[in-house]
Amino acid sequence: MSLCPQMAPGRQHQCQLLKSVRPETPPGVPRTPPQCPQDSPSMSPVPKSISGAPGSPPDVPRLPSDTAKFPSVSPRPPFTCPQCPQDPPNVPKPLLMSPCCPPRVPNPPPCPPGSATSTAGAKGASKRPPWDLRGQVRDLQEALEQGRERLQVLEREKQEQSQRLQQLQRELGERESQESSLCARVSSLEVEVAQVREKLEQSQNKVKALEAEEQRLKAEEQRLKAEEEQRRQERDEAWGRAQALLQQLENAEEQLQELQALRELEASQRSLLAQREEHIHLLEMERRRLHNDIQELRGNIRVFCRVRPLLPEERERQRGMPHLHFPSQDTRSLVLTRPDDSQLGRERRAELRYDFSFDRVFPPAASQEEIFQEIQLLVQSALDGYPVCIFAYGQTGSGKTFTMEGPSPAGAPESRGMIPRAVRHLFRGARDLAAKGWQVAPGPRGRRARAGWEGRAGTATAPSVRLLCQLPGDLQRGPARPAAGPRPARLRAGDPPPGARQRRAARPQPHLGARGERGAGGHVGFRNSGENLGISGGNLGISGVNLGVWEGFAVILCGNLGVSERL
């Protein structure tokens, strides 16, 4: 059995079946196995899915089922006569066992005489007597005749079989050509299948890529949707803010209009205020003038007398102060009496009476506040630009320091002296003036400036206030100074304190608190919020009662003058 060398194993059975029905090739005729030029060794059987696939060409003839066409593949066993021990010699074997060409089993030839099949004739012949030779010859002739007829039948059958064989050979050729074409077709189909598979793989790869791209695009779509949602929210928020801003803008425009109206009102009010301020200024100037006229009328130089109470040790030595009398109806008088005893003590004379008159007399019970009530108007005059000098004069131990500074150490606020009270009054008055639009600033040092508070709101004039303080005992003795230093010059009105510039440039001024604590050399100064209303009188050189006032500055000179004598 020869096989197609390029035929796939799955197709071997088919070729085997075709081979089995092929008759023996006559000798001399070259037999060529059917070739499948397009078959490849790796060709696989045609898958049913392909033949039944929708894409299969409809005109491709399907190979007939071999088993259907050739149900009995195995060769039929040779016919044997059941009555004969071996095959009859001239009985042809069946050639085909195809359903389309069912085998035609010839009638079994009659058994030769003597065999089991010829038992009937033999029986007939046996019925003949052995001596009936003629009868036996007739029987033989009849048998011969039957054999001839049988031979003729067989000849006809042979011819029919030959024709059938030729027909089958033609069919076989057709089938082989058909098979070749089918093989070629199958090969082409397999190539197409391979191409389709390749395309299918490519398509699957593309599908996978597209699916991945789809996933990516879906994710991108989700992200874009989220961004879109966020943008929408932001837009809504921005829209809300814009609406709010529009509303605010409208409100602002309304407020602007109101502000414009208010500005116009403010301008009118300002002009009115300016008029009122001008009026107030005029009134203030008038008040100042009247105030100082009153002060002048009361006296440019006023002398107050204060009698301090007895000290504890003095109470032990004397019984009260019967020699001092303070008329209750007259606060300006002080009466001093003393008995006018004769030198011998025999005569009884009337008391000697000394009447003193001052601008104000303060009895021992007078408080610091009562005293300051009298001098604070002078402080107001200093704020108005008038030179003011306040000093205490008296015997040692008469209470000058107590009056001007207060007790030492410091006691209750109500026991403060005149200096801290004046300073406080000055600063308070300066603040009140500033609240009214007046500018209060320290004046230029070392040069003269116009006296008085002539500055007004909006003007640039610089009022100056200097508070010159000399502490107890120092005014008479003078400040401590170097031995080689110059002696203080006698001051004239209008002269600046000698050495003031020099002193200010030489060393910083001692600064005290608002209470006016004693500084080095007995000179004190007051500083508050950078405004120096302090002392520059270190070398003021006031001696005795000769006081100099530096014109051009509003000066308050507070101090006391000690005398070495007791009254």
Ligand SMILES: Nc1ncnc2c1ncn2[C@@H]1O[C@H](COP(=O)(O)OP(=O)(O)OP(=O)(O)O)[C@@H](O)[C@H]1O
């Ligand atoms: N009004 C008063 N009320 C109570 N005590 C007073 C009063 N005035 C003075 N004193 C007391 O009298 C004493 C002497 O007062 P002070 O030192 O002020 O006198 P002085 O005139 O300054 O003396 P000196 O000239 O020696 O400096 C002090 O103890 C003081 O406390």
